[in-house]
Amino acid sequence: MDWKRARSTEQIESRKQEILDAAYKLFEENEYNNITLNAIARELQISKPSIYRYFSSREEIFLDIYGQExxxxxxxxxxxxxxxxIHPIPMEVSTLWVKVYRNHPHLLKLMPFLGIALERNSSEPSLRxxxxxxxxxxxxxxIQLTILYPNLTMQDGFYIQYYAFLTASSLWPLSNPTDTMHxxxxxxEHLNIDYSFNHVLSQGIEAHIKDFLNKRRKDA
Known part of the structure; x- marks a missing residue:
């Protein structure tokens, strides 16, 4: 591939997107930990130093992919x-929330790495x-949550989605165990406890919505 140094903003953004596309392609068939900058460079048929012109690290590449997802x-x-x-039953919201999560498996695969790798090893401009x-x-x-539940505050809406993220990011790898763990x-199995991603996450989101709604009723 002819990868002369990009000069214009358009050329730079085009180069960056080519790198993201190559990394994404590898991510469809490999686990995040198994993808290296060398592998991405080979996919593009360029040198590894060429990637450093546009991204400071592998993590920064996947931070951009995470952001798009x-x-x-x-x-x-x-x-x-x-x-x-207005005022849907919390289970209706939680079930829908989980359904949308399941439509984005690449996001779910990257979520466990967000705080421990992607954000920690990216440049300040990228993080900002x-x-x-x-x-x-x-x-x-x-805002949309406060429209559905007028008693909720904006802060409640932020916390609900943060708790949903924490549950989903920790639950996804646990609910997809290795063959040995399975x-x-x-x-x-005799305990008859449903540890599936859909069940546990929907129960968790529902519980948090109910909890914040109950707090607001008590404050009223």
Missing amino acids: YECFHKELIEALTKLS SFKATNIDLQQRLA QVLSGF
Whole structure:
């Protein structure tokens, strides 16, 4: 591939998107930990130093991918929530929330790495841009939650989605165990406890919505 140094803003953004597309392609068939800058460079048929002109690290590349996936997820969730009537039962919201999460498996795969790798190993300009965009998306979702539940505050809306994120990011790897772990867990099936992603996450989101609604009723 002819990768002469990009000069214009358009050329730079085009180069960055080519790198993101190559990383995304590898991510569709590999786990995050198994993807290296060398692998991305080979996919593009360029040198590894060429990537450093546009990204400071592998984590910064995947922070951008996470951001794109996160934006798609939020837009889909907000659009779905706008179709609900005022004061929906919390289970209706939580079930819908989980359904939208399941439509974005690449986001779910990256969520466990957000705080421990992607954000920690990205440059300050990338982090500032990422956080600004994400907080704006979270604010839009918080607004939609206050429309559905007028008693809730914006702060409640932020906390509900933060708790949903924490539950989903920790639950996703646990609900997709290795073959060895699956064999171990099969020995406890007599307990008849549903540890599936859909069930546990929907129960968690529902519980948090109910909790904040109860607090606001008590404050009224």
